[in-house]
Amino acid sequence: MSAAHPLVRCPQAAADLLLRDVRVLDPRARIDGRHDVRVRGGVIAELGTPEGLEPLEAEEIVEGQGRLRLLPAFFDPHVHLRTPGQEHKEDLETGTRAAAAGGYGGVIAMPNTDPVLDSAPLLRSVRDAAAREARVAVGFLPAITRGLAGEQLTEMAELMEAGALGFTDDGQPVQSAGMLRKALQYQRLCGGVIALHEEDRTLSRGGSMHEGALSAALGIRGIPTIAESTMVARDAEVAGYEGARVHFQHLSCRASAETVAAAKQRGWMVSAEVTPHHLLLTEEDVRQLDTRMKMHPPLAGEDDRQALVEALRSGTIDCVATDHAPHARDEKEVPFEQAPMGTTGLETAFAALHTGLVLTGTLDLGLLVERMTAGAGLFGLPLPLIERGEPANLTLVDLDAEWVAGEHGWESRSENCCFAGRPMRGRVLLTLAAGSIVYRERAFSVVAA
Amino acid sequence: MNHLLSIGDLDRAGIERIITQAARFAEVSDREIKKVPALRGRMVLNLFYEASTRTRSSFELAAKRLSADVVNFAASGSSVEKGESLKDTVLTLSAHKPDAIVLRTPWAGAAELVSRWCSAAIVNAGDGQHEHPTQALLDVYTLQQRLGGLDGASIWIVGDVTHSRVARSNIIAFQEMGAKVTVAGPPTLIPRRIEELGCEVRFTLDELDGADVVYALRMQRERMTETWVPSLREYASWYQINGRRLGPRQVLMHPGPVNRGVELSGDVVDSPQAVITAQVEAGVVVRMAVLYELLAGAKEPDPVARRQTAPQPA
Numbered sequence: 001m002s003a004a005h006p007l008v009r010c011p012q013a014a015a016d017l018l019l020r021d022v023r024v025l026d027p028r029a030r031i032d033g034r035h036d037v038r039v040r041g042g043v044i045a046e047l048g049t050p051e052g053l054e055p056l057e058a059e060e061i062v063e064g065q066g067r068l069r070l071l072p073a074f075f076d077p078h079v080h081l082r083t084p085g086q087e088h089k090e091d092l093e094t095g096t097r098a099a100a101a102g103g104y105g106g107v108i109a110m111p112n113t114d115p116v117l118d119s120a121p122l123l124r125s126v127r128d129a130a131a132r133e134a135r136v137a138v139g140f141l142p143a144i145t146r147g148l149a150g151e152q153l154t155e156m157a158e159l160m161e162a163g164a165l166g167f168t169d170d171g172q173p174v175q176s177a178g179m180l181r182k183a184l185q186y187q188r189l190c191g192g193v194i195a196l197h198e199e200d201r202t203l204s205r206g207g208s209m210h211e212g213a214l215s216a217a218l219g220i221r222g223i224p225t226i227a228e229s230t231m232v233a234r235d236a237e238v239a240g241y242e243g244a245r246v247h248f249q250h251l252s253c254r255a256s257a258e259t260v261a262a263a264k265q266r267g268w269m270v271s272a273e274v275t276p277h278h279l280l281l282t283e284e285d286v287r288q289l290d291t292r293m294k295m296h297p298p299l300a301g302e303d304d305r306q307a308l309v310e311a312l313r314s315g316t317i318d319c320v321a322t323d324h325a326p327h328a329r330d331e332k333e334v335p336f337e338q339a340p341m342g343t344t345g346l347e348t349a350f351a352a353l354h355t356g357l358v359l360t361g362t363l364d365l366g367l368l369v370e371r372m373t374a375g376a377g378l379f380g381l382p383l384p385l386i387e388r389g390e391p392a393n394l395t396l397v398d399l400d401a402e403w404v405a406g407e408h409g410w411e412s413r414s415e416n417c418c419f420a421g422r423p424m425r426g427r428v429l430l431t432l433a434a435g436s437i438v439y440r441e442r443a444f445s446v447v448a449a
Numbered sequence: 450m451n452h453l454l455s456i457g458d459l460d461r462a463g464i465e466r467i468i469t470q471a472a473r474f475a476e477v478s479d480r481e482i483k484k485v486p487a488l489r490g491r492m493v494l495n496l497f498y499e500a501s502t503r504t505r506s507s508f509e510l511a512a513k514r515l516s517a518d519v520v521n522f523a524a525s526g527s528s529v530e531k532g533e534s535l536k537d538t539v540l541t542l543s544a545h546k547p548d549a550i551v552l553r554t555p556w557a558g559a560a561e562l563v564s565r566w567c568s569a570a571i572v573n574a575g576d577g578q579h580e581h582p583t584q585a586l587l588d589v590y591t592l593q594q595r596l597g598g599l600d601g602a603s604i605w606i607v608g609d610v611t612h613s614r615v616a617r618s619n620i621i622a623f624q625e626m627g628a629k630v631t632v633a634g635p636p637t638l639i640p641r642r643i644e645e646l647g648c649e650v651r652f653t654l655d656e657l658d659g660a661d662v663v664y665a666l667r668m669q670r671e672r673m674t675e676t677w678v679p680s681l682r683e684y685a686s687w688y689q690i691n692g693r694r695l696g697p698r699q700v701l702m703h704p705g706p707v708n709r710g711v712e713l714s715g716d717v718v719d720s721p722q723a724v725i726t727a728q729v730e731a732g733v734v735v736r737m738a739v740l741y742e743l744l745a746g747a748k749e750p751d752p753v754a755r756r757q758t759a760p761q762p763a
């Protein structure tokens with residue numbers, strides 16, 4: 001039996017499009033300059049000199065005016081689409097619409113749904129739903145352990161045949177090293193990346209925010225950074241010992257980044273992701289007890305934030321992941337300690353990072369694009385490339401556009417975005433995923449030929 | 450002042466204004482008819498999500514002495530147990546148009562949150578382990594009465610600081626009034642970086658004799674379940690305020706209820722140094738002053754002056 005293709009989305013018309021005089025930037029394809037780009041039948045058909053390509057019949061024309069940027073579509077290896085069971089927060093349609101609006105061409109969904117995505121029949125049914133509803137390509141990471149309970153492995157081999165990309169208990173740590181070791185041993189049979197939410201619950205239990213001066217002043221139980229970093233260290237060693245492939249999710253502190261750097265130095269097969277909020281916000285942003293600032297892991301100190309930015313720049317952290325975690329308004333409109341963990345992030349990731357890291361001179365735009373697409377490669381998927389003959393996975397952005405996050409509402413069903421109300425610079429105008437136009441900014445008109 | 454959410458809402462002048470007003474109300478408590486008509490026709494809602502005897506009854510008494518109408522709403526046995534959210538409860542009760550809501554919840558920041566949802570003046574009567582500003586005011590009042598002032602006084606707060614909203618509000622209030630604050634307790638119950646609030650930290654009581662005021666915190670028995678300390682016996686041997694540790698010129702305070710034999714020995718509770726019952730008395734007059742400041746403010750005539758012409762309300 002051959003395994004099913006791990007990415008699914010609903011069938012959409014292949015685009016025929018001429019992007020005229022756009023500034024193409026794709027570090028992997030070594031392109032950085034003004035070009036005409038023709039998409040024909042959903043494939044990048046031609047890359048020409050600016051104003052050099054003649055419009056064809058029945059072709060939409062987008063005027064880049066030598067100003068708009070064409071980037072490879074982003075890829076997010078960590079989102080919560082809440083299907084099945086929590087569709088009041090998000091579903092496959094709204095979640096992937098949010099992804100498209102953020103310039104994403106593909107996402108990987110987490111299994112902490114209701115019921116937990118931990119069996120092949122369930123995976124097949126969710127993939128069927130995605131094949132009807134998902135606007136961009138969706139891959140799935142089913143659970144490592146049944147019911148995320150940490151006690152018994154899921155049927156990993158069958159899940160891989162049914163189209164799993166790998167496994168995670170995200171939302172829960174694999175608390176037992178012995179259980180994790182068995183999953184890593186079994187990986188030799190079935191393959192698939194094991195993605196890890198690192199948290200020692202004996203250290204984090206009851207905590208709602210980062211342990212620091214602010215938690216002491218507010219009387220809110222803190223989560224120390226060692227709750228994450230000691231587990232990263234433990235699991236890097238276990239993975240190194242077994243020669244297994246693990247991916248560390250949403251790193252939040254300096255100590256974890258240093259451990260990952262050391263593990264890579266030793267040649268262990270580890271990779272790591274970081275969220276836009278951990279790159280841009282700190283515990284100081286929690287002071288007002290806005291529940292949109294409550295997430296796991298919690299926003300840490302400024303020193304941790306700087307270490308994460310540096311780790312992303314150096315490549316110790318391989319990619320950006322949003323950990324898009326939608327919650328309904330009434331679930332978040334409660335006292336801070338009662339609120340569920342999580343912030344949405346798909347619609348603001350690029351603009352927030354462009355504003356906060358690129359425009360401040362901290363990170364090069366090309367490097368940001370590389371880190372926002374690298375997640376696909378980490379899970380064995382082809383990287384989006386702006387090259388002739390490649391499927392059109394493209395994002396057109398206006399780097400000068402100024403807007404306020406949330407001012408036009410959200411494509412997501414939920415609005416619990418930690419960046420809401422913040423001024424942004426840089427806006428996604430158009431997204432193509434797997435050859436189809438999946439998003440157009442409302443005010444952005446495409447001129448017909 | 451529209452609300453009292455945090456003791457940080459008040460500067461030294463604000464604290465002194467309330468203390469002064471409280472002292473004037475103290476005179477009312479000694480009258481045969483312990484009531485003034487200052488808040489006649491106003492409604493005070495006590496909304497309590499946690500068990501509380503003294504704080505709730507103290508607020509109730511304070512409101513009644515000001516002739517306000519009082520409604521008590523306890524979360525147990527109410528719609529809250531049927532799953533109603535804090536917001537829905539507040540919106541529902543707001544339909545009765547309370548002028549003030551006195552709120553006690555187990556969640557930090559809840560009072561601030563509620564102040565955004567309704568137009569009533571909110572008094573934070575304890576939000577989780579965050580703050581308890583009227584406790585701080587009544588403690589300042591009590592010390593003011595006893596010592597004449599807090600400037601330069603050395604105050605030791607002893608015990609479970611981590612889980613104490615009283616400690617957090619008092620560290621801020623005592624320092625605002627010019628005192629020097631030291632917190633002391635087992636390292637497991639002193640939060641990391643609490644010294645950034647300006648206080649000093651000690652893990653033993655070796656230097657306790659330098660204190661003018663010893664403020665013991667309640668050691669809650671439920672803390673044993675997570676082994677914050679190895680045993681109450683060991684806690685008592687290291688941190689109990691007893692006749693051996695308490696000097697004759699030191700003032701002893703406690704927010705109540707006291708665990709005799711744990712944080713305080715029985716003899717010090719009954720000693721002349723203890724001002725614990727004075728704190729309870731102060732609770733009523735200070736809360737009268739807070740409600741008066743929030744609901745009447747400066748625009749009302751002197752509430753304490755006896756009205757010779759108008760009859761006192763029954």
